[in-house]
Amino acid sequence: MVTSVTPRPSYSFLRYRRLWEQYIAPQWRLVSLLTIFLLTTIGLQLLTPFILGQFIDAVTHGRAADTLFVLAVVYLCVAFFARGVRVGETYTAERLAWITTNALRLDVARHCLRLDLSFHHQHTPGELIERVDGDVSMLNNLFSRFVLVLINSVLLTVGMLVVLLLIDLRIGLTLLVYTGCYLLVNILLSRIPPPYFVKARQAEAELFGFLEERLSGTEDIRANGAVDSVLHRLTFFLRQRFLLQRRAELVSQEVRGVRMLMYIIGTLIALGLDAYLYLSGTITLGIVYLIFAYTMQLWDPLREITHQIGDFQQAVAGLSRLDELLQTRTAIPDGELEQLPEGPLAISFETVSFGYQAAKPVLHAISFSLTPGTVLGVLGRTGSGKTTLTRLLLRFYDPDEGCIRLNGVDLKMIKLDVLRSRVAVVTQDVQLFHASVRNNLTLFDRSISDSAIEDALKTLGLLEWSQRLPQGLDTILRSGGESLSAGQAQLVALTRIFLAHPDLVILDEASSRLDPVTEALLDRAISGLLRGRTGIIIAHRLTTLKHVDEVMILERGRVGEYGPREQLAQGSESYYSRLLQVDDMEDAK
Numbered sequence: 001m002v003t004s005v006t007p008r009p010s011y012s013f014l015r016y017r018r019l020w021e022q023y024i025a026p027q028w029r030l031v032s033l034l035t036i037f038l039l040t041t042i043g044l045q046l047l048t049p050f051i052l053g054q055f056i057d058a059v060t061h062g063r064a065a066d067t068l069f070v071l072a073v074v075y076l077c078v079a080f081f082a083r084g085v086r087v088g089e090t091y092t093a094e095r096l097a098w099i100t101t102n103a104l105r106l107d108v109a110r111h112c113l114r115l116d117l118s119f120h121h122q123h124t125p126g127e128l129i130e131r132v133d134g135d136v137s138m139l140n141n142l143f144s145r146f147v148l149v150l151i152n153s154v155l156l157t158v159g160m161l162v163v164l165l166l167i168d169l170r171i172g173l174t175l176l177v178y179t180g181c182y183l184l185v186n187i188l189l190s191r192i193p194p195p196y197f198v199k200a201r202q203a204e205a206e207l208f209g210f211l212e213e214r215l216s217g218t219e220d221i222r223a224n225g226a227v228d229s230v231l232h233r234l235t236f237f238l239r240q241r242f243l244l245q246r247r248a249e250l251v252s253q254e255v256r257g258v259r260m261l262m263y264i265i266g267t268l269i270a271l272g273l274d275a276y277l278y279l280s281g282t283i284t285l286g287i288v289y290l291i292f293a294y295t296m297q298l299w300d301p302l303r304e305i306t307h308q309i310g311d312f313q314q315a316v317a318g319l320s321r322l323d324e325l326l327q328t329r330t331a332i333p334d335g336e337l338e339q340l341p342e343g344p345l346a347i348s349f350e351t352v353s354f355g356y357q358a359a360k361p362v363l364h365a366i367s368f369s370l371t372p373g374t375v376l377g378v379l380g381r382t383g384s385g386k387t388t389l390t391r392l393l394l395r396f397y398d399p400d401e402g403c404i405r406l407n408g409v410d411l412k413m414i415k416l417d418v419l420r421s422r423v424a425v426v427t428q429d430v431q432l433f434h435a436s437v438r439n440n441l442t443l444f445d446r447s448i449s450d451s452a453i454e455d456a457l458k459t460l461g462l463l464e465w466s467q468r469l470p471q472g473l474d475t476i477l478r479s480g481g482e483s484l485s486a487g488q489a490q491l492v493a494l495t496r497i498f499l500a501h502p503d504l505v506i507l508d509e510a511s512s513r514l515d516p517v518t519e520a521l522l523d524r525a526i527s528g529l530l531r532g533r534t535g536i537i538i539a540h541r542l543t544t545l546k547h548v549d550e551v552m553i554l555e556r557g558r559v560g561e562y563g564p565r566e567q568l569a570q571g572s573e574s575y576y577s578r579l580l581q582v583d584d585m586e587d588a589k
């Protein structure tokens, strides 16, 4: 059972175009606003040195104080306006970045939740968090500013060079050639750091995966005295991340150093030429300042262009991992049938075989059928394949051979949403959320009213139990089920699926021992839940089997015994009747 991956062409710009069309194009209003802000910034950047140049010339030519005052006021107004435009630009860009990346985060999370269990067994939750949030965050700039800033920086560079060419051809041409060299060297340099950052991010994903797994197993780790070994391992992951992150930062600093050197050389060339022309009397002091100011300003868009390209290359790493994830297809293709007849469902397994790995079959040619409204009890040693059987019924996996039918229809033909709305499962490890009992029962579905919850609790004989909880339905449960016993957690889960009105109920009983009160409550709830429904119970307590009509004993993935409960109980040779005898003896002790 392998999750299939369909590789796509790896052209970064092609990928980027697809993302642009899907997430950025719909935000065209914000994009237009951002374009206006950026264009205005360019205009203002070209204008301010010009005003200062005029001011200097006015001073050196001894113009009237009024002219100087007007120029100073204009300069101040332009400077304030430019600040305002910057604030507007930042606000719009952030808005665009968060709207678009959150849409992508949602899509990635939705996609992960739809992938089959084999995918989730291969990837730790920590790793997926890093994909859904870490990688997407790297796209912030790509989604909001990349194209616009790149276009604007190119325009600004061209604008500055044109102005410099117009002021003085020699200076303009020298800086034009220098700009070409600067860009070429920097684009080549910007390819160096990304692979180091990719490795550092991978180490980060591994660290998060490790932390998530160990923190969720805190109880077992402490109980087994494994805290020191966990910390030792954590030190290893932290050190690994530290070394890789430090290496990446150092390489990045080295590249920045070379860039700085080029900047200094460029400035020296421009200043040298400037001084030469001034001393030879070709240009005025105002023009000297103008050339100096434009040369200084030229580095901003050039830095921005190389920064954007470097950023794009870093984002590409995240982008390709996201793309790979989004291209991962579930091994469980959806069916097309949108409806199944109302009422309890009939089940049939026809020589079903399955293994999580091809070489290790877990179920071997399992065949049985249940008529609507019948309840089957499944027994077997640990590892005999009981849970696997129920996973196949929910299509978390598909059989390698044979066919499973509901009301005569092959499971593969039924839409997954339809199937999972009619079949519900209570697992051994009930997933409780850090939320109120109400939300845990409704799974945050606000359309389920309190009176519907109370009716369900009443039918299952749990109303009193729920009223005894410290704050009734408002009692806050802690995630991981720490606040409830395994039996109580199952009571919550039974009510949860009762509210979903399934027609086939699968119950994987908690194997831990239950106190008599909880046991009695569970028994009542199970009878309430199974009334008028088809059911499969993986029973760990023989008392539960009083609810079942038929019994199946699984032995190493094969059907060892199968038949009506009464009949098996009476047959002295049957494994089931021997189990009952052992149980009677235990009770007699």
Ligand SMILES: Nc1ncnc2c1ncn2[C@@H]1O[C@H](COP(=O)(O)OP(=O)(O)OP(=O)(O)O)[C@@H](O)[C@H]1O
Residues within 6 Å of the ligand: 121, 356, 357, 362, 380, 381, 382, 383, 384, 385, 386, 387, 388, 389
């Ligand atoms: N996700 C998985 N990947 C690989 N092997 C698995 C996976 N889940 C279960 N197995 C293996 O499949 C076999 C059957 O497991 P299964 O959980 O179905 O047994 P079970 O009868 O329900 O056991 P228990 O009573 O302990 O819950 C076991 O050998 C188990 O190790």
